[in-house]
Amino acid sequence: MAERMIVIGGDAAGMSAASQARRRRRDRSDLEIVAFERGHFTSYSACGIPYWVSGLVAERDELISRDPQTFRDEFGIEVRTRHEVTAIDLDRREVTARGLDGGGEVRAGFDTLVYATGASPVQPEWARDEVSGVYGVQTLGDGAALIDWLEREPRPRHAVVVGGGYVGVEMSEALVQRGLKVQLVEQADQPMSTVDPDMGELVADALRATGIGVRTGLTVTGLQERDGRISAVVTDEGPIPADVVVLGLGVRPNTALAEAAGLPIGPSGAVRTDRRMRVPGVPGVWAAGDCVESLHRVSGMPVHIPLGTHANKQGRVAGINIGGGYATFPGVIGTAVTKVCELEVGRTGLRERDAREAGFEFVTVLAQSTNRAGYYPGSRPMTVKLIAERLSGRLLGAQIVGWSEAAKRIDVLAVALWNGMTVDEMTALDLGYAPPYAPVWDPVLIAARKAVDALAADGR
Amino acid sequence: MAERMIVIGGDAAGMSAASQARRRRRDRSDLEIVAFERGHFTSYSACGIPYWVSGLVAERDELISRDPQTFRDEFGIEVRTRHEVTAIDLDRREVTARGLDGGGEVRAGFDTLVYATGASPVQPEWARDEVSGVYGVQTLGDGAALIDWLEREPRPRHAVVVGGGYVGVEMSEALVQRGLKVQLVEQADQPMSTVDPDMGELVADALRATGIGVRTGLTVTGLQERDGRISAVVTDEGPIPADVVVLGLGVRPNTALAEAAGLPIGPSGAVRTDRRMRVPGVPGVWAAGDCVESLHRVSGMPVHIPLGTHANKQGRVAGINIGGGYATFPGVIGTAVTKVCELEVGRTGLRERDAREAGFEFVTVLAQSTNRAGYYPGSRPMTVKLIAERLSGRLLGAQIVGWSEAAKRIDVLAVALWNGMTVDEMTALDLGYAPPYAPVWDPVLIAARKAVDALAADGR
Known part of the structure; x- marks a missing residue:
């Protein structure tokens, strides 16, 4: 009987692991590979969403590097999209998944498991209720919904972007390019706090020069709606009118499933792995991508830096090792x-x-x-x-x-x-x-x- | 009495050495610095000449980073331009220089000598006779003469560039940008032999796509003139019509003066130095720039790679050491x-x-x-x-x-x-x-x- 490798999460890390393992073990009767993916898509570029929203990239499909069909036909990797894994049973070595478009629950046994669940946008309490016109930009679905809202009458003219990190800054630019008036709201003293304040000031100046209103030191406390549509973002310094809101408040590793199964979580709050991307103490279980923590080679500390480059590298390393090769992921330096x-x-x-x-x-x-x-x-x-x-x-x-x-x-x-x-x-x-x-x-x-x-x- | 530092050659290496030494020993009554320079200029960018010829850079003076007056006034460095050093007497510790615009011979004693004579274009036998319309591009004077020729009636229309290295390729592009028809003649099988043939072929294709005629495997044997003006370049495959010729056949280190004085010449044909840019065995004598050889850190062999970056670094290292500091030049890797x-x-x-x-x-x-x-x-x-x-x-x-x-x-x-x-x-x-x-x-x-x-x- 074939050994079975199950991958939870069909994006960069998971599909890199699957592809590399397959590359080394080509025979499906030797290794069967099944990937469960909650969304509709595999291996897409979330980093490209701002450029799709701005119009620089014309079509959603340009952001998809390989679709499930390609994985199936060319790699012999079975991808079950719209399937959410709800439980991992380490004793019975099986996962339970739920079909999001019907089809009920499936169970599948594994010899090798790759935990690659990614990360999810931070959602503050005030953003929990559904209000039309408020969007994250994590998935292609998010991007499509935002574009649809921007193109629907009455066309939004005032945008508020909450969060001045990479996503917030890139989305601000994208919305300006679409002709909207944009206010960027950041709780800290500067946008782009990934650089020091002296350098961040240069970024803030550049944003202002483009006509983006940069509002720092401001805490968002709620949303105002009118007729079921967003009308303003409420802050501790008063409301800011908005007919579209984009959230860029960072992401958190998706660890709930891992925690429930008893996989070790590190000090950064993400899943721990060793250098070969094995989950320590849990034989046959690997993890990679935005859900894991990495060694920072300068500070020597574990850090959670969700980034496609790391996800791809970690997935590749896991897949090489699963396929019988040898590879290590030596850590990150925060580039x-x-x-x-x-x-x-x-x-x-x-x-x-x-x-x-x-x-x-x-x-x-x-x-x-x-x-x-x-x-x-x-x-x-x-x-x-x-x-x-x-x-x-x-x-x-x-x-x-x-x-x-x-x-x-x-x-x-x-x-x-x-x-x-x-x-x-x-x-x-x-x-x-x-x-x-x-x-x-x-x-x-x-x-x-x-x-x-x-x-x-x-x-x- | 002040110690005296004499610099032979007032370009990148020599003037960097002078500036760094002065930075550490500010008092002229402690250290007197005199630089002899054969040409009219100090510290200019020879690498910029192609862009001046093409018209991208409008004025000659944009290529000069510091003139003799600035060195004198701001750094307390005496620069004697149009003075060629003709002899170094190591026993008497003095140099003899000749004023090229009259003024006869001067002798000057030194405590510290920096040999930074640079390199000179290779001149094949057939290019020794003066023919109007044939130019090198080593000095600002060369550039000015070439531009003058290109702008004089009857305006040249057909250019031949001899030598397919960096200078030849960059000059071919510059002449095309000025509207000339250009033939690039290279003795080897490909232009840009600083890269491997498989990569050089990509460069040759790009040159051809710009309309530059790339003629490889061709040996130039002479020049033809008509009425005292260049009319063709003669090759072993026949003449190529030309009303302007640019020579880009590489450079050789200027070592004649060093050899005459008994300074050690290395296997690459350039002056030897140690890691601090001292000339070994000759106390108080330093060398830097296009006239010296460097350790290639990959092959472990001495190489002669004349390049402004190395000249500046080596001059800086020499100057720091002369000024009482500590610095080394650890070699090159041919970037x-x-x-x-x-x-x-x-x-x-x-x-x-x-x-x-x-x-x-x-x-x-x-x-x-x-x-x-x-x-x-x-x-x-x-x-x-x-x-x-x-x-x-x-x-x-x-x-x-x-x-x-x-x-x-x-x-x-x-x-x-x-x-x-x-x-x-x-x-x-x-x-x-x-x-x-x-x-x-x-x-x-x-x-x-x-x-x-x-x-x-x-x-x-």
């Missing part, structure tokens, strides 16, 4: 990039407050330079911030804000950080130079030199 | 980027032939992907080539060719290479992801995964 209208933002490693929390002492520098040789057309300013450990000079974190060819430069710093380089070592890095691409001292090198000077001054 | 019309090309580490010469066995992979998420507007193809050592899997070299946001991705690979990463380790790298900047698997990671597979297949 992220985003586009805020024309502004580009990148970050990696620890922010100042993370570094302090982790117990590091450090120096910081902000270096101003340009993306290209100063005389080359299209040369634009770029700000690079480095955080380096006192005495050792080891890079702890970096942030970049600029107007063109800026964000992805963070990868250079990410690889330096990954390898534990000191800022002094970094000044010697042999980086590419040509006038259309960089000044003769690349912004990264200019920042490293400045950090070396700061360390020297600090040592005196 | 370079260039723009060929819209095509972007990057390379780092060893090419296949370099790796073979150095004694490595290796696998290579070519990975096709895109610069952005496939569904994001402006998504364009990108090819990443990796060369990884057999068994160890260590990255030995990488090349990228693509249409947008491609070239500078080489820096990510350069930092991985610098740190001795294996391709397996690289698959886990935490690189930035957002749809406008990358697919969820960055092209670098896709290539690393493919290299891991190739190593596994190789091991069987």
